[in-house]
Amino acid sequence: WKQSGSEHASPGSRFPLPSARDPDVGMNSLQRYQLNPNSYFSLQMRGGTDGNAPELILEKPLDREHQSSHLLVLTAMDGGDPVQSGTIQIKIEVTDANDNAPVFSQDVYKVSLPENLPSGTSVLKVTAIDQDEGINAEITYSFKTLRDIGNMFILDHQSGEIKSKGPIDFEISRSYTINIEAKDGGGMATECKIIVEILDENDNAPEVIFTSVSSSITEDTEHGMVIALFKTHDKDSGENGEVTCLIKEKVPFKIESSCRCSPIRGNVTRNLIRTRRFLHHKVLALWL
Template structure:
């Protein structure tokens, strides 16, 4: 996204600009102090009041407010980092402080840091497997991943499985930073000795205090299913434009099962339906992955979709689809006035700033680059002050 701030001045630019940055944790209460902006900019309160200081956020939601009497920035609305930025880091708010007489512009950045305010959560409280007693040692069974919106050490760190009499747990790092979780059979099942068994899968984060989520796994031992499905690729890659219509075919996947009859029938599912990405795509019985909702390049440039292939005996395999979203030029530049002088004296000196405005086009690369022009025969000039 390209955002440009402009000054209109007579012939040349002469506005003093400072830059201030703050770092605050998410979930601060309304009215909490962010920083003493007047002091940090080296301005006294008289200048702040006489210059009619105000805060300009453009089209962004305003979470921060300016107290001109004290010259400080305060929390206007409680900030949820996960709702604001999801997994994007760093997560920051960008805005400007403007003063009049003379006109001045001061960019301000407030970084929002993560706190451990979310526990790992499984979509379901339990998972049921029906596994043949002939399943070979080493057979793998895909488990649902937990979701933790926190990032870094506050995010999901590890899984544990108990008891481990017949099964052990293995996790594999994924390209999007998550972990694929598999339950591996390490001891042959015997239906005559134990037809049913229960296990607890626990997801743990690394925050302080540590938070966890659990899911119960019930296993019923059946008779004979010798082969698990196998995807043709461990990772599929696809591309789609952001203006694609609902129902567009994204990619076709395939898994094979060496068993015959009903045991060789494979069903495809999108993994972890708690992830918002899973609401945008669905997969048919034939392995066609279909777009099922609107996508916007400016909000999400790449999707990581987990899929599973499951046979009638409960054996499964997993794969990942990486979907790149292509940008189209679907946004027009917008011009927003930040501040302007009521009048310009005829003896104003060259260099006098008379207006501040912001120009924004959220499209990417060349599609988001904006050129600004002013009448050639005008006694005014236009200057870029930041990008």
């Protein structure tokens, strides 16, 4: 005998059982039923047109994820001597209720990507599982917030794989935080966080900006006279953003530099050009 019981069934729920038949009469006829000991169900009798009929009473909530079915034995006994009995096996199949939310394999994922990554490159695959079954265990993935993230990354709603979409530029953003939602077919959802670190590449040339310059000086200009001020800037970071300035020609000038490093804007170096010895009357051109 098979019967189904939902995870939603509350304690006290009743499950009717088949009645036994005994052609004898009096004490030799059917007298009572007995259920094998178990922690989920008890046995009660209910009145019917053909006498008392057995039924199961749920004692505590069912949990399909813990136990998907329950095997019981119902015994019918007469009052004779010796007692005659008959048994029937009862299988209670627990039907699923959407009582479990998806669970990600990690609450926080971390990944590092080089900038200028080609579009369509796989970044990461998130995975969530749901202990329910059927449609209640079917999971779809989505970005929790699309602002900016939807322009940079693509998410496969079925597999959870994330790929690059837009140009990834370290100088625009050094990291991204992505919130992913996993939702099952019954509407229960959970979230995880992905932290994407962008790695710098040497993809920017230094910039040279003159802020002050003397186009001409006298030949008796003192040694150490400042004739030009300029600054250099490289948007890259670390060693890729360190700028070295040299004068290519052999001329009586020298460069002095002082570095002011900015973690946001890259390395900014302030420089000045001084005379390093007395000059003779001539025209000089400087190339940096």
